[in-house]
Amino acid sequence: MKIIGQMGGKLNKRMLDFSSRERFKNFLKRLAERVKVAEGVDAIESILRCIYRNQPVSTKRISQYTKLPLPVVSKVRSILERSRILKRDEKGAVYTEYGKNLVENNLKFKMKMDLKCPTCxxxxxxxxxxxxxxxxxxxxYAKLRPKVNTRIDQSHATPETAVYxxxxxADRGDLEGKKVLFIGDDDLTSIPSAMTGFPEEVVVMDIDERLLNLIDEISKREGLNIETVKQDFREELDRKYWGRFDTVFTDPPYTLNGLKLFLSRGVEGLGEGDRGVLYLAFSHKxxxxxxxxxxxxxxxxxxxxxxIPGFNIYEGSEIIGNTTFLARLVGKNLKKFKKEEIDLSKLYTGEVRPTLRYYRCLKCGRVYKVDGRNVVIEDLICECGGRKFKMVKREKVKNRN
Amino acid sequence: MKIIGQMGGKLNKRMLDFSSRERFKNFLKRLAERVKVAEGVDAIESILRCIYRNQPVSTKRISQYTKLPLPVVSKVRSILERSRILKRDEKGAVYTEYGKNLVENNLKFKMKMDLKCPTCxxxxxxxxxxxxxxxxxxxxYAKLRPKVNTRIDQSHATPETAVYxxxxxADRGDLEGKKVLFIGDDDLTSIPSAMTGFPEEVVVMDIDERLLNLIDEISKREGLNIETVKQDFREELDRKYWGRFDTVFTDPPYTLNGLKLFLSRGVEGLGEGDRGVLYLAFSHKxxxxxxxxxxxxxxxxxxxxxxIPGFNIYEGSEIIGNTTFLARLVGKNLKKFKKEEIDLSKLYTGEVRPTLRYYRCLKCGRVYKVDGRNVVIEDLICECGGRKFKMVKREKVKNRN
Structure with missing residues (x-):
């Protein structure tokens, strides 16, 4: 635990004196500053609330619930443990009696359970x-997906997510009789969409040929009639696809330039100046x-x-807290961005926020540096032959743009 | 039926020749133009889809489902009946065999049921x-609400809506230990919010004294400790409330100026330049x-x-299709509109879209003209003593602003 950030040793007595509500709130504020979380004290409260309602709860689940990056949650949890507010149960974080009293008195927590609908x-x-x-x-079929390429921000949504x-x-009326375009589809959402038999036409565009080949294969076996097109989204779509579609689905790279680019390709598919529906999966920011x-x-x-926050759940992409929202966008008189309005050198998160990650081999303990550009985690093999790693530290290379 | 708009007699043979898909789609397009629905052919498809999945279904329910105004739905339904696509069951609209084939062949309808979660x-x-x-x-308590004043766009959300x-x-963590402000509260949402015992403070501001008195009374009886403030939202809040609150709830008049005004008061409550959460109920547009x-x-x-579309359900306000969306807005470095940026003469829908409505007395059949300004429906009493009316026609007085 110690490796992730510098949070040990510095908890002095003044900081742990919560005799007044003001002091407790100040502690939360300083904690937020220390872990450098953009959402500030709201993020800390949200972690405390999640644990209060769901204890014992794992770091991963807290991250999904609060939509905060796993490393942030992990740091906060660790500091709260050192402050004797939380303790570690074998199933996850739980409050100490002292911690429970603190949040009940100072944050007025009372609700012991969420009201999230258990059915859906x-x-x-x-x-x-x-x-x-x-x-x-x-x-x-989802098991056959090619290994993710993190250089282009691929990550796999769960098969459930694709079907939802x-x-x-389908429920919103955007599949039946519609021409549907997928701007990128490493999640294979096109497969369940086409399996419904509802759309009039399904076209998948992606730059990854491994993916397109797999979709072709499944399409042939299931008789889905999906058309696949190799497409670098930095280039305009072939004119024959302009204005052809009713519905677009995209889960673009989670950068502003990635968003502009993928949405602009979507607008080409729906038709500039036309109406259309676009489903956007994007990370909580x-x-x-x-x-x-x-x-x-x-x-x-x-x-x-x-x-809908948290609609999409991903396998193992802890950095974005494993979930993204799904938005249904309806447009009219659609406009795309011009080429010069998009910075193509900052499409992927690795380009916008270069990060060094340190992974420890679970077999022998050796630690490797991964920059996400020259070295990516999915290609890492340890000298000992080990292929399973745990991230033990991350650091930003320079500031965000 | 004939009274609502001019749609009889004009269905010529060419219009009813649906031998090709193109022709059917053209029919839908002309229908959309004839009923002057802003959402165009999407609106017509959405009505057809709703009936396909829910038949037999009442006009009111179609309106809720599609989020289209009741008079539009009613006109469309009537034309579709005359075109022999729909017929009238005692429980509502159903397809004729001919109509069912038409939409299955041309719109590719297949889903016989919605996927809306039955639990929530x-x-x-x-x-x-x-x-x-x-x-x-x-x-x-909801039964005690004063009669709505439609001049200031009051309308009653159902008691269920207020509790949801x-x-x-509460679920999103915006009540427990929070200071909560209601900018207008003719739905009495403050009552269930305070009944939870979660908020640290609940303040209700409204211009309607009848409402404030009722809230005071309920608050006293239930020990809710709600503070009520008579407030004309055209004026700034008293400075002592600036920056005092964590959470604001508002269901403003459904005009752009009404929105600007009520949100600006909300920003005063949350604090200009501060962070805060604001729940906004607003009509589907x-x-x-x-x-x-x-x-x-x-x-x-x-x-x-x-x-969340359709979250709020209202009693009897058919014009907005009985439902509005609920949005959870999170803000930082909040800004309000300046006085000169808000047109105070166009706050209420009756000012932006002056409409004449004709109501027929259900007892004797007399028809009355209601302009929503000098005469409002809630004050209407028939010469025969009847107090129940049905709207039979509406017309715009002049164009929208």
Missing amino acids: KGRGIILDENFKNILRRHRE RAAIM PIEEYLEVQRIVNSMNFAIYEL | KGRGIILDENFKNILRRHRE RAAIM PIEEYLEVQRIVNSMNFAIYEL
Whole structure:
């Protein structure tokens, strides 16, 4: 634990004197500053609330619940343990008696359970027999997905997520009889969407040929009639696809330039100046970036008709807290960004926020440095032959743009 | 039926020749133009889809489902009946065999049921025992609400809606230990919110003294400790309230100026330049207006963290389709609009879109003209003594601003 950041040793007595509410709140504020979390004290409160309602709870689940990056949650948890507010149960974080009293008295926590709908997990929709059947089949295909390429921000949404995406698009009337375009599809969302038999046409564009080949293969076996197109999204779509589609789905790189680029390709598919529906999966961001995301979306004449936090769940991408939101955008008189308005050198998170990560081999303990550009985690093999690693530290190479 | 608009007699043969898909789509397009619905052919498809999945279904329910105004739905339904696509069952609209084939062949409708979660009705949250108990108590108080004043766009959300609002605020951590301000509260959402015992402070501001008196009375009886303040939102809040609150709830008049005004008062309560959470109930709008709403919200530095369509259900306000969305806005470095940026002469829908409505007395059949300014429906008493009316026609007095 000690390796992640510098938080040991510095908890002096004044900091742990919570005899007044003001002091406790100040402690939370300093804690937020120390872990450098953009959401500030709200983030700390949200972690405390999650544990209060769900204890014992794992760091990973706290991260999903609060939508905060795993390393942040892990640091906060560690400091709270050292402050005797939390302790470690074998199943995860729990409050000490002292900690429980602190948050009940100072933050007025009372609710012992969430009100999240147990049936739909807050997504608002369910899978009927048809979609459950699709999920069973899709689970097998999802196992065949090629290894992620983190250089281009690939990460795998769970098979359930892909099927729920198809279900919500179907429910909202955006699949039946519609021409549907996937701008990138490393999650294979096109497969359950086409399995419904609802769309009139399904086209998948991606730069990754491994993926396109797999989709071709599944499409052939299942008779899905999906068209695949190799496409570098830095280039415009072939004119024959302009204005062809009713519905677009995209889960772009989680950078502002990535967003502009993928949405602009989406607008080409829907038709500049036309109407259209675009489903956007995007990571939960601190307020300033959220605002930028929404300004970009609005400037293209897309309105946010619906936004469901935590709709998409990913396998193992802890940095974004494993979940992203799903927004249903409806646009009219659509506009795309011009080439010169997008900085193509800052499309991927590794380019915008260069980060060094240190991974320890789970077999022999050797530690490796991974920069996400020259060395990526999925290619890492330890000298001892080990292929399983645990991230033990990360540091920013320079500031965000 | 004939009274609502001019749609009889004009269905010529060419219009009803659906031998090709193109022709059917053209028919839908002309239908959209004829009923002057801003959402165009999407709106017509959405009505057809709703009936396909829910038949037999009442006009009112179609309106709730599609979020389209009741008079639009009613006109469309009537034309579709005359075109032999729909027929009238005693329980509502159903397809004719001919109509069913038409939409299955041309719109590719296949889904026989929605996927909306049956447990939470798509809201994503549920009421636990505590909130169910609050609902039972709140239902009785809701009956005491003063008659709506439609001049200032009052309309009553159902008691369930008020309790679900309290529940989602509680679930998201925006009630416990928080200072909560209601900018207007003709729905009495403050009552279930305070009944939870979660907030540190609840303040309700409204211009309607009848309402404030009722809230005072309930607060006293239940020991809720709600503070009520008579406030004309055209004026700034008293300085002592500036920056005092953590959470604001508002369901403003559904005009852009109403939105700017109520949100600006909200920003005063949260603190200019500060962080804060604001829950906004607002009506579903055509895309252009949706975009304007989101631009207004963004320009105040609020980001839309969550947007749930149809969350709020109202009693009898058919014009907005009986439902509005609920958005959870999170802001930082908040900004309000300056006085000169808000047109105070266009706050209420009756000012922006003056409309004449004709109501027929259900007892004797006399028809009355209601302009929503000099005469309002809630004050209407028929010469025969009847107090129940049905709207039979509406017409715009002049164009929107």
